[in-house]
Amino acid sequence: MDEDLRERVEREAERAALFNALKHGSDAQVGAIMGPLMGENPDFREHGDRIPGVIAPVIERVNGLDESAKRDRLEELDPEAVEELDAEEEEDEHDLPDLSNTDDGVKMRAAPNPNGPWHIGHARMPAVIGTYAERYDGEFIVRFDDTDPETKRPDLDAYDAILEDIEYLGFEPSEVYRASDRLDIYYEHARELIDAGGAYTCTCPQGDFSELKNSGEACPHREKDAETVHEEFDAMVDGEYESGDVVLRVRTDIDHKNPALRDFVAFRMIDTPHPREEAADYRCWPMLDFQSGIDDHLTGVTHIIRGIDLQDSAKKQRFVYNYFGWEYPEVVHWGHVQVDAYDVKLSTSTLKEKIGAGEYDGWDDPRVPTIKSLRRRGICGQAIVDAMVELGTSTSDVDLPISNIYAHNRELVDDETDRAFAVREGVRFEVAGGPGSAHPPVHPDHEDRGERDIPVGDSVMLEPDDVPEVGERVWLKGFGPFGREGDTLVYTDESIDIVREKDVPVVHWVPTDGSVSVRMRTMDGDVACFAEPGIESYDEGDLLQFERIGFVRIDEQTDRETVVYFTHE
Structure with missing residues (x-):
């Protein structure tokens, strides 16, 4: 990386770190800055392996400034960014726009197809409608649209899995329906539609009907009398036809x-x-637009949020509503959301295929973009909700950097999460001199939580990037200053001032004796680590921060090893 590029990377990182810190009211992190930095500067990507090392000191310097100094510096670098921050502060307290026509109450629905557990993109719907329901003191219902037993075949485990995901996100639906329980209701309304002159049975081959439809010509079955249509529809319900033999059509405008x-x-x-x-036992199944339209009315849904690609659904359903004399709900359309950082697209069918082929361990594999995976990694449901709500309801497709979820989660867990040391690919050094044990704080911001007691023994392990050259010094966090002599770290008994005045690096470490073997599961695969002995006292499900590495969730404690899932930096 030449000097000009390095200077530009540092400048852009400083600007991004200042903006991030001021926006979230917390320290900027390398992980949260990398996404926007690479996205806005594509030419940086070929240097991606070197950039974290370049920007880390910049971010540390930014975090050392008070809020006023951060704001002044950002004003120098990017006045428009300061204006953007000010505009955000002046906006309405809600990230989501107000709903229209709410005087008679708000009732919204999530209508998942239970063909598999939810990926991250699915979280947007319950996050937004749950937030709206809370704002308007309304209701949030769940209706499983499971009326396609063939092409989007329901997964029997997905029903409960989706409800568990909704609970994890912090919401409790007031009602839960399964469309496959309601077939007789749809049949009843189909018969009423036939009586109203709004439906007819059609036996045209699909290709023939498409030609008629596209040319604006009426189907020859369109003018059947109601009695005949009823007889043929009853035969459909009784299972007397096979797939492809006959359909019931809604009469619209040819x-x-x-x-x-x-x-x-x-x-x-x-x-x-x-x-x-x-x-x-059912063989006659409603299409989604008919079933969903009927259910929205019968369950009292007042406002619908759906993808911009489903605009035709509302138009189709309005034909049905007009026959019945019903008032159509308010509709909000939005674009799709795509989450970065994953090598596989947000698609339940694609994930199911890859998991079935053994490419991933399951729906909660850390490499898989599912809600179950984030949960197992230790991400709070509220962090996902906050990130999704921030996207608003724009009709444009939106990208959600995973770093946004991480930033929200960091704010939620940092203050409560104990610290611990762990090293990857540990390099062993003998230790000469110094105290017999180290006493780093349980949490650097909370002295009242006490200190960890780490027996040192005869040797320690450092990460390869932290190994000092012979003759150089290093400060072992919570332990003290050491100089390297050959393969030995010798205690120097100097004050902490050498860190600031002589640029002596502060590094984490673990004792060789008594260290705990750790398998850290990450989005890039499993990583072997050694951790300080104290982590054995934590329970499965607890969160820790491996200092200078990131947050992890204890997944399993055994005599052989501790398994943790990497959460984020």
Whole structure:
């Protein structure tokens, strides 16, 4: 990296760190800065392995400034960024725009297809509608849209898994429905629609109907009398047809400018039995637009949030609502969300395929972009909610840097999380002199929590990047100053002033004797570590911060090793 590029990296990192620290009211972190830095400066990416080392001292310097100094410096570097911060402070307290027509109450729904556990993108819906329900003292219901037993076949374990994810995110639905329990309700409304002249049975091959539809010509079955339609629909319900033989269509406008809205399918035959025993005997299944539209009305939904790509759904459902004389709910459309940092796309079917092929250990593998994975890594559900709510409800597709979730989580857990030492690829050194044990604080900001007692023994291990050259000194955190003589670290009995005045680095370490073997599971694979003996006293599920490495969640404690999941820096 040449000097000009290095200076630009440092300048951009300083600007990003200042903005991040002022926005969140906390210290900036290398991990939180790397995403935006690389995103805004693509030419930095080829130097990605060197940039953390370049920007770490810059970020540390920024964190040493008080808020006023940070603001003054950001004003020098990027006045528009300061204006942006000021504008955010002046905005309404809510990240989400107000809903319209709320005088009669707010009732919103999440309508998952239970074809597998949720990936991170799925969290946006419960996060936003749950937040809206709290704001308006409204209701949040869950309806499993599981009426496709073939192409999006439900996973029987997913029903409970999704409800567990919603609970983890901090919400409790007031009602839970399974559409596959409600087939007779949909049949009843189909019959009412037939009586209203709004539906007819059609036996046209799909290709033939498409040609008619696209040319604006009516299906030859369109003018069947209601009695015949009822008879044929009853035969559908009784399972007398096979898949592809017949459908029930909603009569719309055959001249509609959008061919997709012309006489769309409401019910079709599916030969594959539903995996739920309660629904396994049904063969006549509603299409999602019909089923969802009926349920939204019957369950009292007042406001719907759905993807911008589903605008046709509202238009189709309005035809049905007009036949019944119902008022359509308020609709908010938004774009898709994509999360960075993962090598696999946010797709339940793709994840299911890769997990089934053994590429990942399961839905909570740290390399998998699922809510279960984040939970196992020690991410608070509230951190995910906060990051999703910040995205708002824009109709544009949005990118969510995983660092945003990490930043929110850091704010939630940092103050309560004890510290510990761990080293990766430890390099062993004999120790000469110094105290018999070290006493670093349990938490640097809370003296009242006391100190850790780490027996030192005859040798310690350092991380390779922290190994001093022969003749150089190093300060072992919580222990003291040492100089390297050959393969021995010799205690020098100097004051802490050497760290500031002579740039002696402060590093973490672990004693060789009594250290705990740790397997740290990360997004990049498993990492072997050694940790200080004290971590054995923590319970499974507890969070720790491995100093200078990051937060981890204790996943398993055995006599052989401790398994932790890496949370984030």
